[in-house]
Amino acid sequence: MTNNEIYDGLIQIVMKRIEDSTARLAAVPKENKKEKKALIIESEMYKLFLRAGFLYSARDNEEVMNTRRNITARLLEHYPHIQKYFSALDKQDKERFYYTFQAEIYMRNQIYEGYLKELHCAEAAGDETALFELRIKAGSLENVFREWEEWRRENGIFPGVFEMEESCFYSEAYNPLSAEVDRLNGYCDYLDTLPEEKSRSIAEYKCAKQRLSAVSRIMMMLYHGNRVMKNGCDHIDIDNCLRENPDYQKLYDGAPEDEKIDYKLYYGIISCIEKTVSDIKAKLQLANDWERTELEEKLGGFIYSKECLDEAWEKRI
DSSP states (O other): OHHHHHHHHHHHHHHHHHHHHHHHHHSSOHHHHHHHHHHHHHHHHHHHHHHHHTSSSSSOOHHHHHEEEEEEHGGGOOOHHHHHHHHHHHHHHHHHHHHHHHHHHHHIIIIIIHHHHHHHHHHTOOOHHHHHHHHHHHHHHHHHHHHHHHHHHHSSSTTGGGGHHHHHHHHHHHHHHHHHHHHHHHHHHHHTTTTTHHHHHHHHHHHHHHHHHHHHHHHHHHHHHHHHHHHHTOHHHHHHHTOOOHHHHHHHHHHHHHHHHHHHHHHHHHHHHHHHHHHHHHHHTTHHHHEEEEEEHHHHHHHHHHHHHHHHHHTTT
């Protein structure tokens, strides 16, 4: 497969996403305003791939390609394990790598990770309006990243590059959290497309949203914490939670150097969950019946998240 054929393959995946979302949007009744808004945001995110990802730039223009190479080389500094992998490639494979990953590396670093930070803040603030849009934006980007990876695997083109060098703890914790977020999002998105059924199931819908907010918050904290720590930076929330628990801080301080990130992720996030669970239980003492139901669902989400982290911590050995 030539470099231009690789580029065409990536473009076609995005174009198919645009076509599908446009067709779904046209089929939605105009009174379903929230669903239409969701599909408009989704469609615009796929179009953003073509613009911001330089997927429509003239591929045979050497000046354009040099710009792509320079951007990719600069952004690779934020992904040390991928940079190490890239450095070991020969000249021909490096050029192939540019064609394959320039758009994804740019979209991940410059756009997607920004949405994850905003999502984390919105989750903490309970900002449902922001969460609605940010989940669609991040989810749309994830759809393309996932399909690009599937396409690369099918064609044997640098498979699994963004999955390299994740610790056993991180993978074992992130995967079930991500699966639960996908399940809850799928349920809520389904009801969003059926107003009458959503009205009949409004109690279940609201409970699912509460559980989703809890699990999603921990998943984002785990993902972003792992990301920034691997690049030598701090995650303020995790660091603060760890410092608030001297026993956990002591365990982290005594951890082997090559396990420091896992120790900080685990004990920092566990400390955050324990504090949050304690706060929710205090609120339950004063809650009315409906408030109690919502708080219990949120509590269940945090307890489930802690179970995922605990199981992953046991499996790491």
